[in-house]
Amino acid sequence: MSGTITYGNENEGPFYIQHIHRTGSFERTQHMHDMFELYYLYEGERMYFIRDRSYLILPGDLVLINQRDLHATSDSEKLGHARVVINFAESLIAPTVNEAPFLLQAFTHASPVLRLDLPARRAVEGILDKLLHEAKDEMLGQDFAIRHYLTELLLFTARFVQTQPVASPEHVSPLHRKISTIVRHINTYFDSPLRLEELAEHFDISPAYLSRMFKEITGFSFVEYLNIVRVQEAQRLLVTTKLKVIEVSELAGFGSLVQFGRVFRQLTGMTPLRYRQQAERLQH
DNA sequence: CACGTTAGTTACACTCACTG
């Protein structure tokens, strides 16, 4: 890895920026977190799976990922790429967003990928340069400057999606389209017992092939993905309702309370009740 | 206090998803 600049903590934030230029192959990453993510590609090609489908990311693309949206990157056939990743917590810019709620609207836009024209690229790269410069060394007003340039970048994205209606890019291949359909199926029916074999039959594809392709395209295995979707629903129910843990477990599609507990702990590091209590404390 | 209810943990056996 060369030319790496990092600032902040990738998982806790409140702000993290990383500039990477890689020539070789790149390990895949896949996760979900409470921060917003911005991804800008200078060179190369990447596959990016976001929420329920995959995108081929090309140079000059700016990718916007909302809080808690599942996402995964992997190499396309072409190896090597240069990119900037920014993660930031809502808390970092909360007062500003309060004043100007439209700043985050690009994150809920129909397509998470903004394909920038040349002037737009120059504008974004200029802001990124400033952010990278600020992140490099500690200096007077660093935090302020980072918030300032980040706000500038967000304003740019908000105006861009407002003025340039962005069409959703084509699916990379029919297989990608199919996996995307299956992912949406899982997102809809996660609360019922889902099995790979039945899913495969329903979508007319062999179970082994589905297992392989699902992992390759989404970055998650079938079971991993299903569990994440179920835990997300469980988290929502725990916070927004007063349902008992066993009821949450059933509504989220878990076969048993034991299994719910195991999976929940594995993904969140705490028990369901703890999660609810922690969320309650944060409310006040 | 004794009891019931709810939540969380562990052991063990099995099955099914993943992988080579």
Place this chain on the structure above:
DNA sequence: CAGTGAGTGTAACTAACGTG
């Protein structure tokens, strides 16, 4: 296609808490 291990269900236990 087949072997393997991760994931899952059942059962049995403990912990925490409220209630008569």
